[in-house]
Amino acid sequence: MVSRGPSLPRITDVAALAGVSTSTASKALNDTGQLREETRERVRRAAEQLGFTPDSRGRALSSGRSYTVGLITTDSSGRFSIPIMLGAEDALSAGEMALVLCDTRDDPLREQHYLRSLVSRRVDGIIVTGRRTEPREPIDVPIPVVYAFSASTDPDDMSVIADDHGGAASTVRHLLSLGRRRIAHVTGPASHRSAQTRAAATVETAADALVGEPMHGEWSERWGRHAVDLLLRSESEVDAISCGSDQIARGVCDRLRELGRSVPDDIAVTGCDNWSVMALASRPPLTTVDLELEELGRRTAQLLLSAIAGTPSPGLLELPTRLITRESTLGT
Amino acid sequence: MVSRGPSLPRITDVAALAGVSTSTASKALNDTGQLREETRERVRRAAEQLGFTPDSRGRALSSGRSYTVGLITTDSSGRFSIPIMLGAEDALSAGEMALVLCDTRDDPLREQHYLRSLVSRRVDGIIVTGRRTEPREPIDVPIPVVYAFSASTDPDDMSVIADDHGGAASTVRHLLSLGRRRIAHVTGPASHRSAQTRAAATVETAADALVGEPMHGEWSERWGRHAVDLLLRSESEVDAISCGSDQIARGVCDRLRELGRSVPDDIAVTGCDNWSVMALASRPPLTTVDLELEELGRRTAQLLLSAIAGTPSPGLLELPTRLITRESTLGT
DNA sequence: GAAAATCCGGAACACGTTTTCCTGACTGAA
């Protein structure tokens, strides 16, 4: 053990300076017990003078809680995990809770390692999040857990996800309200649940305004450009293209412009995710769906706090998304 | 205090089951003291059977360390902070350290709040990182601190930054080696240190191959496109454009293509940052500088660990960057 | 003026672990 010079003042130091016992000092600083106001004030001044900050390890030990929650993410470099993290951290810090970050890099071994570490730290709760919307199998720990963005396969677990279906539907309704009646849908791999969900919502909402089948490809601008070529080569005319992501939508816009088609005059385009670097940099800027992930993170954290406090709300919570309208459907 | 059902087994439970004292159990599990191998094994089996995980709060209290470090970031949504975080987390988790995340959102009040919280948790060390390269004023805590990406203004603090100057110079040398002799530089606001540094390096390295002055604008694709218009409108011919960011470079490529100039045959283009969503999606993909931020995060964490262990290495550490060559200078 | 009620503050313990010190048993040598 390394002695680090002048160690931080403890509550006993404060007590000594104020001329009281440690228990009295504790009561004074926590506003508990019965003490004369004058005594309280004296202790507070002593604490102030010494720059006393209570050691939360002692508190954690005696209270049985650690005032800490763990965040396990399979891939925090993904742009979905980050706003969720921030939202969660925001909600937690308001409750004096700290958030410890664990990026498993999609490695089950690392996940096990982190779980052991979190349990060993006696974390008050755990948030599990991923970069895909497919449900994941639950983790097995004797601690409250909330799943964010990707739900648990166990319906009795607490999960908070974005309403992908509603989001896609809202863009289609928007297009219909603008009078578009020949809508194509270009989206990501059929193997991705979010692509499936959004496609299903589009088919359902557009009904006979849908042109052809949903077109599945990769989540890339290149696929967006390519899809435009495929669409315009076929004989069917379209007046709107609803895309499964902003990336695809940006590719679509780029290619349409290159081919001399006007967006939105000839063809309106919608994206999904409101990823600013795509949605705002696109020419024209994209009408898209904001998944409100930061709010999702906040709600997740709040749910977890309630569960920690003893009132869990099991089940799946689907949060509404928000339609953002921009020039790609409205024009200038 | 809420009793949470069957609480986790403690070391006393393990000791009781193995028929030894707690101190013996502790020694057995930590491979310390002198014990018969048979006894050790018996304790290990008991721990296994009970699913015992040591409570690190107890350990923290007795060891004087918390095995935790804090990461303070002014803006973790920025794409610079994230790889740094991940690298740091990676290096720390190898040492059984946990990382608690604090996003100040550039608010001094929040920063103060977080600092108090971290000190109160008796964190072993703190990493401070920002989204800009300008040096920041140091934080005042009685704990080892390392600054990452944006250095401390106090040269005696430990800081780890990317070698912006060397990075920019490497792109210019690359262009020169390809025979380009009329190089323009388009970059971000003159008020940003990174723009200044990169511009200075470019001027210095290109020498009389530089055309005109460095062009300062915003960090956006739009500015890249606009800069191309300005450049081509002037009478001076250029055969290369070195850009201060991938975003600008992508805008430059887009506009050049729209104007019928071939990249790189007519004009070679370089970016900076290796931000994949820009560098790879650009047409053509960008030759650029990878700042190796994840490695930067790792090194930061290692430095912090050394400091915690008692051997600090004060001063500024500038890490090398890596030139990534792609079609925007090499062609297909 | 004495008994009862009220108010303050301290002693002791709990939380879970590690570590230091110590005791008793056993071994080997003189």
Added chain:
DNA sequence: TTCAGTCAGGAAAACGTGTTCCGGATTTTC
């Protein structure tokens, strides 16, 4: 046989806080 030395394991303290209980002092009441 006794003494020194080694080995195995236990008792107790330490880490820093919160909390429960209890005794003494002060005030109130009759």
